[in-house]
Amino acid sequence: MSLTVTVLGATGSIGRSTTDLLAQHAGRFRVGALVGGRDAAALAKLALEMKPDFAALADESAGPALAEALSGSGIPNGAGESAVLEAVAREADIVVAAVSGAAGLKPTHAALRLGRTIALANKESLVCAGDAFMRDAARYGARILPVDSEHNALAQAMGDGRVADIAKMTLTASGGPFRTWTRERIAAASPAEAAAHPTWSMGMKINIDSASLMNKGLELIEAHHLFAIDAARLDVIVHPQSIVHGLIAWRDGAVTAGLAMPDMRVPIAHCLGLGDRLEIARGRPLDLATTGSLTFEPADEARFPCLRVARAALAEGGAAPTVMNAANEIAVAAFIRGAIPFYGIAELVEQAVERFAAEFRRAPEDVEEALAIDARVRAWSLEAVPAARAAG
Incomplete structure (x- = not known):
């Protein structure tokens, strides 16, 4: 059937x-x-x-x-x-x-x-x-x-393990197009440069979120809800090869990881299979001998402040992630049309979270409330775009 x-x-x-x-x-x-x-x-x-x-x-x-x-x-x-x-x-x-x-x-x-x-x-x-x-x-x-490849890999790596036994759950990031760039060079980046993702073929907005590491911040919040795990046990590590998508360190010292070639059909097939494994035509099998080496490095929140802002929003809880997301969507759109520089994205988002911290303390009770907060923050952010123009 x-x-x-x-x-x-x-x-x-x-x-x-x-x-x-x-x-x-x-x-x-x-x-x-x-x-x-x-x-x-x-x-x-x-x-x-x-x-x-x-x-x-x-x-x-x-x-x-x-x-x-x-x-x-x-x-x-x-x-x-x-x-x-x-x-x-x-x-x-x-x-x-x-x-x-x-x-x-x-x-x-x-x-x-x-x-x-x-x-x-x-x-x-x-x-x-x-x-x-x-x-x-x-x-x-x-x-x-x-x-999402990271969360799907984590779900597979967990197997029948318990969240209570997890010491740390780590999402990997490719590092995006600016991984080796200086802060000064990143500050002057164009939308085309920010959208040139080295690994994944995604839409313009998601590519730019990846360049700023905001996408990884959003994924930390997603993992918090999907796995019912506290923010203190969530982490991000940069992995340029995009072969390891997620790692789980257990309290006994063991680590399990989800590995695959960077192909979104892999996690999609896992979901569609509902427990069965679907063959992927034209898929690329992972050959570690050919890959040669897998490298990892810490995420630099000084050069990529959006990750710091997202971590803070997750730690604050309540409606802070809702506010952050709305402001980020407006900020990225403003960057694409040349209204603000790249670092203006993080500045505008941080300003929005601070501006609405007192007004929206508790988490939205339902989708309607979340959308109402989203609309309120978007309207404010549109007016605040000029103030973020000089960020650098």
Whole structure:
């Protein structure tokens, strides 16, 4: 019997890797719904190949273009928030949640409320509303499987181990394009330079988060919620080869690690398999003899202050991670359009966390409250962008 899979964020890098796997194992899976952002042509092309029960775009204005592109195909389609929620409501055994940013909160939570198995690639769901998400997952019987390569590796490395026996859980970072750059050179970096990730092919925003190490900070917060582990036992180490994705040091001195070639289809396949191992066509097997050496180095929070800011937000708790994420999304967008320099990102985010520390102390009770905080912080951050222009 085939499993039905819905893909949120189908036209992004995670979505494309997912549909590649679904096509490879067409006898095992069928596509329930495909959801994209605003690219009608890309979603239509994918829908014609995958033959889903429903296709939807988040951008309502792109609806006519999608309808025209799918005319005569017999594939029902729509656009706007209601269409996205309709896609989520359709029957599915697994929902791959790969919408980037806070925009993924509402559809991911809607799937969670239906008790679905969620292959989670939208880390912002746990950064912005982690307490509420995990509480509701338990309440509605939803199963959350981590798609991020680091968290998936950690889940596999844990096996049947207990969190109580973990001395330290470490996420690895490639170090991004600026790993060997001086602070002065990083300060003058362009958006194109920041987006040139040495290992992974991701979207512009995620690439820049990786360059600043904010992405690793977001992943620390995600790990805190996924594994119910305190911040003091979470760490980051730079590993340029991106072969080791996560390590668990146990209290008896043993260390287990998750290793794989840097290919997002590996963690996606682990989630889709639901306990079975799926073969990946055109995959690259790990050959340590060919790799030769694996190197590690500490993360430099002086050159990469976003990691320090994220650690502080995790330690502070409450709504600090929600505030941090909202400000970061505005700051990264401002950097991309040239409104602030690279270090203006960390400055703006830190200012936002300090500004709202008293106003938003407790963690959001639900997604609606998280989105309200998100909107409030975004509005403030947009006005604060000029103040971060001179950061360096």
